[in-house]
Amino acid sequence: MTELKTFFDGGCPLCSREIAHYRKIDRDGRIQWIDITQEADALAGAGLDLPSAMRRLHVQASDGRLLSGVEAFVAIWQRLPRWYLLAGLVTRLRLTQPLEWGYQRFAERRFRQRCAEGACTLD
Numbered sequence: 001m002t003e004l005k006t007f008f009d010g011g012c013p014l015c016s017r018e019i020a021h022y023r024k025i026d027r028d029g030r031i032q033w034i035d036i037t038q039e040a041d042a043l044a045g046a047g048l049d050l051p052s053a054m055r056r057l058h059v060q061a062s063d064g065r066l067l068s069g070v071e072a073f074v075a076i077w078q079r080l081p082r083w084y085l086l087a088g089l090v091t092r093l094r095l096t097q098p099l100e101w102g103y104q105r106f107a108e109r110r111f112r113q114r115c116a117e118g119a120c121t122l123d
Helices: 013-025 040-046 050-055 070-077 083-092 096-116
Strands: 004-008 031-035 058-061 066-068
Touching (some): 004 013, 004 040, 004 070, 013 031, 040 050, 050 096, 058 070, 066 070, 070 083, 070 096, 083 096
Antiparallel strands (some): 058 066
16 A cells, blocks of 8 residues: 655656655555656646646645655655655754755756746746
């Protein structure tokens, strides 16, 4: 049974490499990996549209909660062997907000670049 649905941009080389790494170590299949460039119809069930999903990494927990950005990464890491240690460290040291500040800037830049390539429509 999957614990998370992860919505990622499979057209982004960096994103794809990172998700491929996570998929390899998710041997228990705790996470469902959804490439939004291939399965855009899956977004509606999570209450997402394509531009929103392209802006940031999103996960949907089994209870329906939607998390994005650094919180989404922490949720993924908590379910992966050895990566749960990083999730615990980020949480205990209260690094979520400082990391989110950096992630927001990176994600917005990545989004604009992908949109310039024709992958989405800017609001």
